[in-house]
Amino acid sequence: MTVLIITHSQDNESIPLVINAIQAQGRKAFRFNTDQFPTEVQLDIYYSKGCKQNILTVDKQKLDLSEISAVWYRRIAIGSRIPRVMDSQLRQASIQESRVTIQGMITSIKGFHLDPLPNIRLAENKQLQLQVAQELGLDTPRTLTTNNPEAVKQFAQECEQGMIVKMLSSFAIYDDKGQEQVVFTNLVKDEDLENLEGLRLCPMTFQEKLSKTLELRTTIVGQRVFTAAVNSQRNQKAQYDWRRQGLALLNAWEFYNLPEDVEKKLLQLMSYFGLNYGAIDIILTPDGRHVFLEVNPVGEFFWLECCPGLPISQAIAEVLLTS
Known part of the structure; x- marks a missing residue:
C-alpha cells in the first residue's frame, strides 16, 4: 500500500523528511504536487456500472488511488500553473473546476487521512480556537x-x-x-x-x-506531544513576533517539558477539532503562565528537526503507516 502526500513543488524539507521515514519502514510514498495539475499531472476518474478506476499520473508514474492506505494533506496550490495569459474569467473557471476535481478525488480516497480537509478548515477558525481553549481551561490572552x-x-x-x-x-x-x-x-x-x-x-x-520569558512551539502528532522553546526577547526585532527573525533564531530552539495538565488540555483541543496534527504557539510568562495563542492544523515543523532535534517527521510517518 502507498501513502499519498498532497503538497506543491515549492514545499520545504518537511516532505523529504517524512518520505524518508516512510521508506525506512519499507513502505511507499507518492508525492502529488498540486500546482502541476492540470497542466502537467493527469487524473482519470472513471465510473461505469459495477466498475470504477481512479488513476493519478505524475511524470509517467501511475498511481491507482485504490492502493492508497493513507493521505497526508500538507499543502495545496491547484491550478497555479494555468497560464496567466488566459482570459481572466476563463482562467478562474479552470482553476475552480480543477479545485473541485482534486477535492473530490481527495474526499473519495478511503484510506486514513492526516487530516480530513473539513477538520482542517474548522480548526483554522481562530475565534473558535480561543472559545474552545477557554472552555477547556487553557490560559488565553x-x-x-x-x-x-x-x-x-x-x-x-x-x-x-x-x-x-x-x-x-x-x-x-x-x-x-x-x-x-x-x-x-x-x-x-x-x-x-x-x-x-x-x-x-x-x-x-x-x-x-504579554511579557514573555519564552515562546513555545508545541507540535502534536497523534498522541505524541513535542515542545521546543526559544527566548525571542534576546532579539529586539523578534520581541513581538519571532517569525520576523526566524533564520536568526534557527539554532536557538531548545527542548521544553510542557506541564502535564497543559499537554492534557491541548490533546483535548485536538480531539475537539478531530486533528491528528497541529502546531501550537504558546507564551511562557515571567510568572509561569502558559498562554495559548493558536493552533495551526498544517503548521511548519521542519526547523525543529534540526534544532533541537524533535523527531516529528518520524512520528508523522508512524501515524500514516499505523492508523
Whole structure:
C-alpha cells in the first residue's frame, strides 16, 4: 500500500523528511504536487456500472488511488500553473473546476487521512480556537476582533502592558517584483489609536501584550506531544513576533517539558477539532503562565528537526503507516 502526500513543488524539507521515514519502514510514498495539475499531472476518474478506476499520473508514474492506505494533506496550490495569459474569467473557471476535481478525488480516497480537509478548515477558525481553549481551561490572552475604532480605544485601556495587533488569516501582500510581504504581529502605539479608520475597510484582531520569558512551539502528532522553546526577547526585532527573525533564531530552539495538565488540555483541543496534527504557539510568562495563542492544523515543523532535534517527521510517518 502507498501513502499519498498532497503538497506543491515549492514545499520545504518537511516532505523529504517524512518520505524518508516512510521508506525506512519499507513502505511507499507518492508525492502529488498540486500546482502541476492540470497542466502537467493527469487524473482519470472513471465510473461505469459495477466498475470504477481512479488513476493519478505524475511524470509517467501511475498511481491507482485504490492502493492508497493513507493521505497526508500538507499543502495545496491547484491550478497555479494555468497560464496567466488566459482570459481572466476563463482562467478562474479552470482553476475552480480543477479545485473541485482534486477535492473530490481527495474526499473519495478511503484510506486514513492526516487530516480530513473539513477538520482542517474548522480548526483554522481562530475565534473558535480561543472559545474552545477557554472552555477547556487553557490560559488565553484578552482578545478583541473588531472593525470598530471606539471598541479598540476602550480595549486599549484594559491592556495595562499595551496591546498588539495581528491578522486572523495568513495575510500577505506582494510588491511590484512579486516578493511576498507577510503581515506580522505588531505593537500598537499610542499614535496608532488616532489612526484607526482603516478598520472600516478591514477588521483586525487585538490582544493584550504579554511579557514573555519564552515562546513555545508545541507540535502534536497523534498522541505524541513535542515542545521546543526559544527566548525571542534576546532579539529586539523578534520581541513581538519571532517569525520576523526566524533564520536568526534557527539554532536557538531548545527542548521544553510542557506541564502535564497543559499537554492534557491541548490533546483535548485536538480531539475537539478531530486533528491528528497541529502546531501550537504558546507564551511562557515571567510568572509561569502558559498562554495559548493558536493552533495551526498544517503548521511548519521542519526547523525543529534540526534544532533541537524533535523527531516529528518520524512520528508523522508512524501515524500514516499505523492508523
